[in-house]
Amino acid sequence: MNDKIRIVIAKPGLDGHDRGAKYIARALKDAGYEVIYTGIRQTPESIVATAIQEDVDFVGLSLLSGAHNELFPRVVNLLKEQEAGDIIVFGGGVIPEEDLAFLKEKGVQAIFRPGAPISEVISFIKSKTGSTAA
Amino acid sequence: MPNNKNIEKNKNKWEETTLNKVTSRFPARKNLITGSDVEVDNLYIPREDFSYEEKLGFPGEYPYTRGVQPTMYRGKFWTMRQYAGFGTAEESNSRYKYLLEQGQTGLSIAFDLPTQIGYDSDDPISAGEVGKVGVAIDSLRDMETLFDGIPLDKVSTSMTINAPAAVLLAMYIIVAEKQGVTKENIRGTIQNDILKEYIARGTYIFPPAPSMRLINNIFEYCSAEVPKWNTISISGYHIREAGSTAVQEIAFTIADGIEYVKNAISVGLDVDQFAGRLSFFFNAHNDLLEEVAKYRAARRIWARVMKEKFSAKNEKSMMMRFHTQTAGSSLTAQQPDNNIVRVAIQTLAAVMGGTQSLHTNSKDEALALPTEASVRVALRTQQIVAHESGVANIVDPLAGSYYIEQLTDKIEEEAWNYINRIEDMGGMVKAIEKGYVQKEIQDSAYKYQKSVEAGDRVVVGVNKFALEEAPPSGLLKVNPKLQKIQEENLKQVRSERDNAKVEDCLAALSEGASKENVNLMPLIIDSVREYATLGEISNVLRDKFGEYRESIVL
Numbered sequence: 001m002n003d004k005i006r007i008v009i010a011k012p013g014l015d016g017h018d019r020g021a022k023y024i025a026r027a028l029k030d031a032g033y034e035v036i037y038t039g040i041r042q043t044p045e046s047i048v049a050t051a052i053q054e055d056v057d058f059v060g061l062s063l064l065s066g067a068h069n070e071l072f073p074r075v076v077n078l079l080k081e082q083e084a085g086d087i088i089v090f091g092g093g094v095i096p097e098e099d100l101a102f103l104k105e106k107g108v109q110a111i112f113r114p115g116a117p118i119s120e121v122i123s124f125i126k127s128k129t130g131s132t133a134a
Numbered sequence: 135m136p137n138n139k140n141i142e143k144n145k146n147k148w149e150e151t152t153l154n155k156v157t158s159r160f161p162a163r164k165n166l167i168t169g170s171d172v173e174v175d176n177l178y179i180p181r182e183d184f185s186y187e188e189k190l191g192f193p194g195e196y197p198y199t200r201g202v203q204p205t206m207y208r209g210k211f212w213t214m215r216q217y218a219g220f221g222t223a224e225e226s227n228s229r230y231k232y233l234l235e236q237g238q239t240g241l242s243i244a245f246d247l248p249t250q251i252g253y254d255s256d257d258p259i260s261a262g263e264v265g266k267v268g269v270a271i272d273s274l275r276d277m278e279t280l281f282d283g284i285p286l287d288k289v290s291t292s293m294t295i296n297a298p299a300a301v302l303l304a305m306y307i308i309v310a311e312k313q314g315v316t317k318e319n320i321r322g323t324i325q326n327d328i329l330k331e332y333i334a335r336g337t338y339i340f341p342p343a344p345s346m347r348l349i350n351n352i353f354e355y356c357s358a359e360v361p362k363w364n365t366i367s368i369s370g371y372h373i374r375e376a377g378s379t380a381v382q383e384i385a386f387t388i389a390d391g392i393e394y395v396k397n398a399i400s401v402g403l404d405v406d407q408f409a410g411r412l413s414f415f416f417n418a419h420n421d422l423l424e425e426v427a428k429y430r431a432a433r434r435i436w437a438r439v440m441k442e443k444f445s446a447k448n449e450k451s452m453m454m455r456f457h458t459q460t461a462g463s464s465l466t467a468q469q470p471d472n473n474i475v476r477v478a479i480q481t482l483a484a485v486m487g488g489t490q491s492l493h494t495n496s497k498d499e500a501l502a503l504p505t506e507a508s509v510r511v512a513l514r515t516q517q518i519v520a521h522e523s524g525v526a527n528i529v530d531p532l533a534g535s536y537y538i539e540q541l542t543d544k545i546e547e548e549a550w551n552y553i554n555r556i557e558d559m560g561g562m563v564k565a566i567e568k569g570y571v572q573k574e575i576q577d578s579a580y581k582y583q584k585s586v587e588a589g590d591r592v593v594v595g596v597n598k599f600a601l602e603e604a605p606p607s608g609l610l611k612v613n614p615k616l617q618k619i620q621e622e623n624l625k626q627v628r629s630e631r632d633n634a635k636v637e638d639c640l641a642a643l644s645e646g647a648s649k650e651n652v653n654l655m656p657l658i659i660d661s662v663r664e665y666a667t668l669g670e671i672s673n674v675l676r677d678k679f680g681e682y683r684e685s686i687v688l
Contacts, residue, residue: 015336019377023580023583026688037688066503094501118587
């Protein structure tokens with residue numbers, strides 16, 4: 001299927017907590033999306049390279065170390081610089097409420113916090129693609 | 135002894151009559167399973183084949199099911215040891231002093247991720263991570279600040295450091311030396327458990343072979359020079375946090391332990407020379423009774439492994455001593471006060487399971503690093519269990535419960551199945567390289583999360599009893615200027631030290647690294663003493679050893 005929505009789930013920074021990222025990757029796959037998981041300890045540069053090379057529609061970033069304010073905007077900026085600003089960036093992890101506005105302003109379109117069900121992620125993706133099918 | 139045959143017959147009768155009468159009208163609740171998906175029977179009764187002497191024995195005696203010490207907490211309480219560290223060495227130093235003033239009895243150092251992966255704070259890869267999840271340590275200078283005014287002959291210190299464990303231990307030895315405390319007299323633990331980094335935690339640097347060599351170097355060096363140091367803390371904690379079951383947690387941890395022991399023996403170390411200093415680290419999750427059974431099963435398995443597989447003679451080699459931490463992954467960002475209750479239950483599990491030391495998590499950890507106030511409540515939770523609950527007055531208080539004993543047996547049996555399967559694969563390194571262990575954990579994590587999402591498993595405040603709540607306030611924020619501060623400090627250290635000496639030490643280390651039979655510990659100590667940085671030392675070794683790449687399984 002060529003029109004399948006493609007998503008890269010990535011772990012920027014140095015933290016090894018990949019339980020959430022792997023769950024999201026697998027659950028999105030089960031929901032019918034094409035999912036690429038990068039593994040842990042990826043630089044923003046390598047995540048953007050993967051996203052462009054794999055021609056994805058979404059980049060989902062997972063981070064639990066507290067470095068999100070530095071690293072999430074960096075991914076958004078690199079995508080823009082490389083003329084891939086149409087790729088939608090969302091994120092998740094241990095992210096305090098007070099950082100949400102900052103991240104939104106920097107172009108991270110959604111943040112899913114601890115306890116968010118996968119259905120929320122899927123509705124977000126659907127709202128952005130305007131499609132009801134995966 | 136009760137007549138078990140009769141009891142079993144009577145149980146069947148009870149099921150058909152008394153029980154059935156009720157369940158036909160009011161069926162049992164659905165999903166009567168443990169936290170790890172083990173089905174729970176309608177009633178537990180004495181078992182015919184149960185041998186007290188063989189399965190339990192006495193506290194402080196083989197197979198140590200009932201505990202590693204004869205008195206347990208009747209003698210003294212477990213060590214209350216809160217894992218802490220953030221920001222600069224100064225900030226962490228004052229948190230440690232605060233905790234010691236509040237009655238904490240040991241230190242536990244959290245390092246930031248660049249430190250844990252052997253990068254200096256000014257390395258570009260450290261951007262955004264400096265001082266975030268722990269304290270940033272670049273050189274001996276930071277370590278001197280970290281322990282300033284803390285007498286290292288009085289406290290025991292646990293350091294969560296793995297791939298560069300040798301470097302941080304070297305720094306600790308020298309800080310002690312500068313305080314006038316000899317290395318024979320320092321007490322503490324380095325985590326130094328690289329296998330679980332590959333499996334679940336992710337702060338690896340080198341591939342397995344050179345990593346195992348560094349571990350052997352530490353075992354050998356410490357057995358001669360730092361005799362009171364626990365050279366490794368073989369950790370199931372992170373395996374459980376990654377989503378494993380209780381059985382998988384102890385099975386994979388013990389399989390890791392077997393690999394370390396095999397490795398050390400293969401380079402000529404005598405088992406009884408190092409095995410007494412091996413320590414363990416487990417999770418305490420919400421299912422109180424299952425957790426207690428898990429600790430008991432783990433002690434019994436390890437004793438058998440050491441005695442039967444490795445022919446250990448020294449009793450200390452057979453005793454599984456362990457630290458426990460309450461389950462970070464069980465904490466919810468929603469209604470965070472509820473986490474205090476979860477932690478209290480988990481504390482009871484750890485204590486009734488016979489832990490040697492305990493960290494209790496703070497209620498706000500699903501949101502940020504804990505504040506001083508929430509850390510205090512976490513510590514008070516341990517103190518209440520110790521002084522008020524009464525459970526610490528008796529050794530192995532749940533022994534003899536039909537359910538606990540049968541669950542202990544069942545967990546043991548299933549853990550052995552895993553251990554044997556991994557042995558058949560050629561050991562833990564092979565099993566990791568195949569992705570087998572990672573996949574088993576992931577499957578459990580996926581299944582668990584699915585059941586939460588389906589509402590089959592209730593998480594209070596998350597998928598049931600949820601509330602609209604105002605965002606929490608007063609969370610701890612790490613100083614965003616920290617990276618700059620560390621960079622400045624590094625610059626100063628590099629300008630003040632004798633750079634020619636540093637280069638000589640690093641050259642000697644590099645040469646030592648290329649010869650397999652050289653113990654690297656003394657060379658690392660020499661380098662650290664001259665203020666070579668953690669990043670410089672790690673880079674020398676990266677150059678010789680190469681770097682590990684994760685095998686991704688999904």
